[in-house]
Amino acid sequence: MWKRRLKDLVGLAAIAGITGVIVLISGIFPVRASDGHWAITKWFLDFASNRSIQTHATGIDVPNLDETGLIRLGAATFDTNCRWCHGVPDLPMPSPASQMTPRPPNLKPVVTGWDDDELFYIVKHGIKFAGMPAWASPQRDDEVWPVVAFLKQLPNMSLADYREHVHPTRFAMQDSADLSDKKGAIVNIVREHCAACHGIDGNGRAGDRVPKLSSQRKEYLAATLVAYRDGQRFSGVMHPITVNFTDEELRSFATHFSQQPRKPMITTAVEQDSDITDHGRRLATDGDREHKLASCNDCHAVNVDGDEGSGPDRSYPRLAGQPKEYLRRQLQLFREANRGGSSNASIMIKIAAKLNDDQIEAVSKFYANELIDPE
Template sequence: MKRRVLRWSLRGAALALVLALGGFLVAVSGIVPVGASGGHWAITEWMLQFGKRRSIATHTLFAEPLELDEPWLVLKGAGHYETGCRPCHGSPDLPSPRIAQAMLPRPPYLPDVIGERDPEALFYVVKHGLKFTGMPAWPAAHRDDEVRALVAFLLAMPELDADEYLELVHGEAPHDTAAGALPDLVEPAVVPDVVAHHCARCHGTDGRGRGVAAFPSLAGQSREYLERALVAYADGDRHSGIMQPIAADLSDADRHDVAIYYAGLDAGAPVERVGPQERIERGEEIARGLAERGAPSCQDCHGPAEWARNPAYPRLSGQFADYLELQLELFRSGHRGGSQYADLMHHVAPRLTPEDVRDVALYYASLTPSHDDARAER
């Protein structure tokens, strides 16, 4: 009996070796076509699709339900979809991108197939990408908040027509991205081409971030801070699957022009009204420092204060509360990154509780922005 088992084991091993050697010789010969124009055999296509579906199902089996409650998530996801996804997957105003039609496998037109996937499966594919398809993983592996935003948009896209899609993606920015004059200024400023083409769609030509926390308000930020932030994105030191590809595509002169333009805009009134008042007041106490926890004063670096701040530090007054809260949470988790000064926050943010983070974000969102924050008022 033992000899029979041994004999069959040896035969099995020999067969496996022959098959492996045969596969290697076929690969070496180069006779297997790899051209996308030839398509797949039906059985190959079936196996690939079946294997993909089973892999996604297995890896999302115990996934936590996605939270997609933030009202600005869809808008944030739309901005990235236009840049990173539309060229292959199309959109309500471009159902069939020409180049994508010649890819193998052909990227699906997503409004037709989104209903076949649950949010957790979409999250998995967007975050991790798909092998053998050209679908990349999310460029910033730890930015699940950005992935959630894109999933929220994908779920909303099937209900959009072409005009609604363009309005969501571009807002008041011109769809042809042509530069022009910025209205409603005493001395109208010319919008640089780089702003019109790369920035206005999300941040607006007025720098107010389209009025919701999907995008930060940039108007009145210092040139030094904005330029350093763009360099950090481009170099991968500040992590964002949305901003990294855009910033990396800009030249040094482009980044300088963007920073100069947005720094020169009037920050105006707070971008949103927040409350309740007792939480804003507690946030002000936190901004003055929590000595018992070793958390220094926020105001020393970010204002409002009676002295000039380091222009490399961002102005927080009048910024969106949800945006500030997200940045602090990223610092708390060690996933924020930034310029050479970002390390300072990695020692401060972990000393704050989630409640502290929300309250201090509400406090800064309630302040009136100013260029120097010397005497910002609520």
């Protein structure tokens, strides 16, 4: 009896398999997004996705999300990468996204259902079968956390709040009358794509994770923007912006920021007379022979006297006056070989590999205290 039943089951399985192959080859099964998912399919995908996120997010270390400027940085990143599908507060969902299957959710009412570590996991890794992409630069966890900080505030954020974060100068500032058409066009592009994080004058407005671009060497800025665009310097924030511009346009933006005067530091100021800063001064000016480290000022302008470093390559950046957190993170990324960059990046990877945490902290704190002497 059992042999007969087994034979029947094998026959049914064979028929089902043949039927499945016929359906697959014929193309009769519709895959059009306009049909949406069956209810059972939607339930299964949602349940499997939610359980997977909850499981894999366990153990993720959540940093301080109250850091000054973090929400603003996250809002600007969201505006560049995410609003095309998820929309912005208090406005209708974008029409193309509303026709996707599954439909991207309006995040305002749903983010409260996720913990911080789960939001991080979703933003970094994306979701299969949902059109939700993974973060463009998997090396850069530090770029994902500002988006999480923003999402946590999104349920209580108005459209006016959102616009203040991402378009601070769109309505409040007009082009100067003496700007030429070309220069005016550059300013408008900078206002649209750069001002939310860097400020239109390059002095920053999104916290100490963001570099100051004002009075930076234009050669360095141009090479950096090209490296971001070409994927040689890793960033899920900068690549989506720079990918839309030519070499000439990127050089124009670099020139704009290099000509802006540097304003005195406020949030990045740290004590100059501490032992840590003195240690950083020695590393910057004298190096460390024991660890075979040349002085930073051999290549990087400006040294403590306000003079240019001796390095002939103007694609090396000025470090003086940059935020400590930004400098510290860049050195860590170099040490981990997770930063990338222009043709000079390989030099810094070898140097940073020799630095310990105390040395990185010291040299970052030292340069954050130094005043830049623009040309």
